Amino acid sequence: MTDTIDARPSLPRELRAYLEELVVRTRTVCGPHLVSVSAVGSLALDDYRHGRSDVDVTVVVDPALPGPALHDLAGALAHPGLPCPAPGLELVVYGADFAGRPSGEAGYLLDLNTGPLLPNRAAFDAAGSPAFWYVIDRSVAHQAGLSLYGRPAREVIAAPKRSAVLAAIRASVREHSDGEGHLADNRVLNGCRSVVFCRTGRWTAKRAAAQETAAAEEEFRPLIDAAVRSFERPRSSPDPLPGTEVRAFLAWVRERVEETGGTAGD
Template structure:
């Protein structure tokens, strides 16, 4: 039986058919080993923007398939063979025993990036910096969108607070360098990081930006400009003043460091 995409208001109409086919193909390759398929990122946080956002998906399998099966899965899901309607697909596969326990490691079996606006890449050795994966698993545990199988909170453990704060600090360092990141996304990532440290909950980027703009008037013009830019397609993103972006991210890093010290990290 081919699994049907579970109904969820969090799945935008523009990507529903794509995700249904992604689930079908993933099930066909993984067979009974497929445990869960979970929407994370902007899908989970209710801020998917067609033409701007990636589609972020976490897959959990048990047992871990051999490398040839993972390579087959990457080929089966890669654009344009499976045409991604979003800016790109970022899909990560974990073994169930790893996903079910808190960890600060990358830990993936497959990390696939593909799509019209993403460079094609399939990694199998979990050598990438771990912070992306730790944050995504935290989002998945908090509010992941169930696309197939076991519910996200049952399949994916939340990272420990110390490991998560370490990941958030590393994420802000990455965005401070700016390499390969749009300026608006760098600012909004900083907003989301600070709001998480203040509230213990992940917010959509634009919602987090509104909170920071209201609470921090010195940064309001930059944050509002970042939101306006984020609401445009990637190719039409507005330039932001580099020094202002760096100053904001330095402030954000200080706020995260304060949270880490308060938590004893």
């Protein structure tokens, strides 16, 4: 780490001390086997909203890291032992051999969810896990991952093939169409982001993607504008959105993704 996290203006001030300590604990547990720690998700895309967004972190380690160290790391980073100032921490650890090649698989060594609004969960076996979340996160990490320690994300995390990313987006849209466990505003904004990726091949911040989609699709502008207003509120008190309109919008998103998937190569 060539500079301190506190010196990086792109990181929200509310998270800097937390991320510094997260890196310290990760280095302590992983020692010389630690390759990289990167902020991904909303932090990487400069769209973090305090009180609403999770902290998304990707860690890459040497495959020779002893297995018990992963359990030690999950314990060292779990809330409230390390108090998370955001609603949650979503941290994924990959082996450098897996992360360095394109893949449409989940492929993690550790998937840790923890925080005041997330139930503590640590998974150590990627077999059977829905792959799409991880494929999308690695695609974002390769494009825009913000280095917190070690080698830059782009050097150690390969971009999944476009066909794999589009398959992941399709699975994501299906998940959000079902609606269970997801806030309505996030379902809409993720749909906007998916459409913009299909058009441009790049990940965009949710609010920027919403603005672009609303400008191009007048029919959905009121719903998208309402989703953006709700997104500005704390996660515990979102605005209600009309379920029928949300489902209709996501059906339209799914059609756009299917059209792109039918014409795109790897």
